[in-house]
Amino acid sequence: MVTGHGPVERVVRLWLPVGFFLIVALFPFYWMAVTSLKPNAELYNRNVMPLVVHHPTLKHYIDLLTQTSFLLWTWNTMVVAIVSTAISLVLGVMLAYPLARMRFAGAGLIAMTVAAIYLVPQPLLFIPLADLINRLGLGNTLSAVILTYPTMLVPFCAWLLLGYFKTVPKELEEAARIDGAGRLQTMRRIFLPLCTPGFISAGIFAFTLSQNEFLYALIFLTKSAVRTVPVGVIAELIRGDVFYWGQLMAGALLGSIPVAIIYSFFVEHYVAGLTSGSVKG
Amino acid sequence: MTIRSEPLAGIVRRRRPTASLSGWLDREAVFSWLMMAPPLLFLAALVGYPFCYGILLSLQDRPVAHAGTFVGLKNFVTNFNDPVFWRVTANTFIYTIAATLLKMVGGLALALAMNQQFPLKNPVRALLLLPFIVPTVLSTVAWMWILDPAFSVLNWFLIAVGVPKPGPSWLGNPVLAMGSIIVINTWRGLPFYGITLLAGLQTVPPELYEAATIDGASAWQRFRFVTLPLLQPITLIVTLFSVIFTFADFQLVYVLTHGGPQNATQLFATYAFDIAMGAGQLGHGASIALAMFPALALLILALTIYMRRG
Numbered sequence: 001m002v003t004g005h006g007p008v009e010r011v012v013r014l015w016l017p018v019g020f021f022l023i024v025a026l027f028p029f030y031w032m033a034v035t036s037l038k039p040n041a042e043l044y045n046r047n048v049m050p051l052v053v054h055h056p057t058l059k060h061y062i063d064l065l066t067q068t069s070f071l072l073w074t075w076n077t078m079v080v081a082i083v084s085t086a087i088s089l090v091l092g093v094m095l096a097y098p099l100a101r102m103r104f105a106g107a108g109l110i111a112m113t114v115a116a117i118y119l120v121p122q123p124l125l126f127i128p129l130a131d132l133i134n135r136l137g138l139g140n141t142l143s144a145v146i147l148t149y150p151t152m153l154v155p156f157c158a159w160l161l162l163g164y165f166k167t168v169p170k171e172l173e174e175a176a177r178i179d180g181a182g183r184l185q186t187m188r189r190i191f192l193p194l195c196t197p198g199f200i201s202a203g204i205f206a207f208t209l210s211q212n213e214f215l216y217a218l219i220f221l222t223k224s225a226v227r228t229v230p231v232g233v234i235a236e237l238i239r240g241d242v243f244y245w246g247q248l249m250a251g252a253l254l255g256s257i258p259v260a261i262i263y264s265f266f267v268e269h270y271v272a273g274l275t276s277g278s279v280k281g
Numbered sequence: 282m283t284i285r286s287e288p289l290a291g292i293v294r295r296r297r298p299t300a301s302l303s304g305w306l307d308r309e310a311v312f313s314w315l316m317m318a319p320p321l322l323f324l325a326a327l328v329g330y331p332f333c334y335g336i337l338l339s340l341q342d343r344p345v346a347h348a349g350t351f352v353g354l355k356n357f358v359t360n361f362n363d364p365v366f367w368r369v370t371a372n373t374f375i376y377t378i379a380a381t382l383l384k385m386v387g388g389l390a391l392a393l394a395m396n397q398q399f400p401l402k403n404p405v406r407a408l409l410l411l412p413f414i415v416p417t418v419l420s421t422v423a424w425m426w427i428l429d430p431a432f433s434v435l436n437w438f439l440i441a442v443g444v445p446k447p448g449p450s451w452l453g454n455p456v457l458a459m460g461s462i463i464v465i466n467t468w469r470g471l472p473f474y475g476i477t478l479l480a481g482l483q484t485v486p487p488e489l490y491e492a493a494t495i496d497g498a499s500a501w502q503r504f505r506f507v508t509l510p511l512l513q514p515i516t517l518i519v520t521l522f523s524v525i526f527t528f529a530d531f532q533l534v535y536v537l538t539h540g541g542p543q544n545a546t547q548l549f550a551t552y553a554f555d556i557a558m559g560a561g562q563l564g565h566g567a568s569i570a571l572a573m574f575p576a577l578a579l580l581i582l583a584l585t586i587y588m589r590r591g
Contacts, residue, residue: 013394013397014394014397014399017390017391017394018394018395018399018405021391021394021409021475022405022408022409024468025408025409025411025412025468025472026408026411027427028412028420028423028424028427028468029411029415029420029423031423031426031427031434032423035426043432044432046431046432046437050432050434050437051434091319091320091323092320094316094317094319094320095317095320095321097316098312098313098314098316098317099317102309102310102312102313103309104309104310104313104314105310107313110317110321112585112586114324115584115585115588116581116582116585117324117328119522119525119580119581119584119585120328120332120577120581121525121526121528121529121550121577122529122531123529123531123549123550123553123554123570123573124332124335124529124570124571124573124574124577125328125331125332125335125570126554126557126570127335127338127553127557127563127566127567127570128331128332128334128335128338128567129327129331130557130558130563131334131338131563132327132330132331132334147327148327150323150327151323151324151327151328154320154323154324155324158320182303182306182307183306183307183309183312184312208414211416212416212417212418214416214417214418214531214532214535215531215532215550215554218535219558229416229419230416230418230419230532231418233418233419233422234418234422234536245426245429245432248422248426249422249423249426251419251422252419252420252422252423253419255416255419256415256416256419256420259414259415259416260411260414260415263407263410263414264407267403267407267410270410270414271406271410271476271480
């Protein structure tokens with residue numbers, strides 16, 4: 001940790017670079033907000049200074065909420081994200097607990113396999129999965145994505161929880177075992193309640209990953225009524241070559257808000273999970 | 282001897298495996314495999330099976346909604362003779378390498394800038410991570426508007442500083458389009474690098490810097506011989522993660538350019554999507570997606586071995 005001495009040096013070493021990164025990181029969001037509040041006459045007039053809103057209007061938000069299925073997409077996105085996160089946490093624990101606590105032949109191999117599956121990107125599997133989902137008759141149902149999102153979330157949760165579980169001391173479990181508790185009982189009553197921070201971390205990541213997923217949702221959900229926000233915005237607010245920029249920006253901003261809120265509440269958990277070196281980038 | 286054997290015998294008897302069903306269930310291996318069976322079966326059904334089925338598909342001529350016919354390696358031969366396929370291969374490598382280098386250098390700069398004491402440090406860190414957590418598709422839509430051919434705010438700036446109207450066509454020119462997707466991918470991934478490397482920097486013991494300073498090391502030498510070597514492990518993990526998911530990137534390109542203009546930004550994932558979902562050739566599409574596999578397998582193997590939790 002080297003700190004600058006004079007105020008000039010401090011500006012050059014600290015505020016210039018940090019300010020630059022902040023402006024670059026946040027400008028697109030500022031631009032979303034500004035665009036979504038401009039009336040069309042201002043939006044498509046090249047002679048008006050574009051960086052501020054001269055005549056703010058909520059028209060694009062009202063149109064988005066009344067003329068499109070945006071609220072329904074938001075609902076779908078939430079249902080899918082919550083259910084697939086819950087499934088993934090449960091299945092993730094079932095993988096991570098034995099790997100973290102038990103000694104059995106093949107444990108190392110299973111841990112490696114889980115890590116490898118976690119790293120498989122969706123584009124490698126989407127074509128056979130599309131065929132499989134069609135044959136199961138799940139096309140255009142939320143079940144299609146609720147079933148497929150855990151393919152990436154289960155290995156992810158298992159991996160993150162495995163790292164967390166190993167940091168929890170074993171003494172309480174050993175004491176419970178000596179008192180005659182069965183393994184399942186020890187895990188459920190003694191061990192899992194100690195791991196709440198790990199569940200919050202894994203849960204937030206799984207939730208944001210499901211909100212972010214696009215490829216499977218694009219392929220499996222082609223009817224407006226079952227779409228998630230990212231797919232709905234891309235497929236229905238861009239009609240042919242016509243772009244409804246005001247609505248698009250309003251949708252992009254509103255669609256980002258749930259993730260941003262969850263993130264702002266748990267930012268420390270998020271950063272902790274991020275820096276444990278087990279998160280996709 | 283006799284005094285000790287009594288309690289020991291008791292323990293052995295209690296642990297005897299076949300004594301009862303509950304005793305059997307209590308064995309570590311039995312408990313573990315029973316517990317892991319549901320998630321493992323789930324992954325086998327929805328990752329293992331599709332992967333094998335994808336290989337089978339790639340060996341078939343399989344129009345959507347029709348039965349497939351086995352054609353051997355025909356799809357792979359078609360790819361080999363397809364100039365677009367080689368363009369896609371080159372694009373994917375250029376995109377991955379350029380974006381990864383930018384993220385690495387920019388992320389290190391961000392981490393070094395943030396590794397100082399200043400007021401509001403935590404809120405600043407939270408804001409810097411926003412590009413990484415906001416759904417990619419939604420932020421890409423904002424970039425699309427920033428680079429719009431007619432109303433680009435970027436060109437408004439450029440024209441204001443004297444660039445002739447109408448300014449560059451960011452997504453219409455093949456080179457600029459590739460540059461644009463590289464920069465946007467960097468924009469999204471850089472905070473992840475920066476914050477992870479920052480955490481790495483904070484684990485460097487201050488004594489090392491003090492010792493180096495006492496030995497007469499300059500600021501650059503402290504960075505080169507203390508900071509960089511200690512950051513190397515975390516950098517390697519972050520880079521492998523980033524390379525894997527940049528290499529197989531889909532959403533950014535699909536939304537921003539659809540692979541255009543004239544396939545200038547087409548990547549493996551978007552090309553496979555076009556062939557399989559657009560043209561309805563599932564078999565051919567699967568063969569393009571599988572073309573990613575050798576490189577991905579090497580990367581995944583490397584990272585899996587590196588981050589093994591023993």
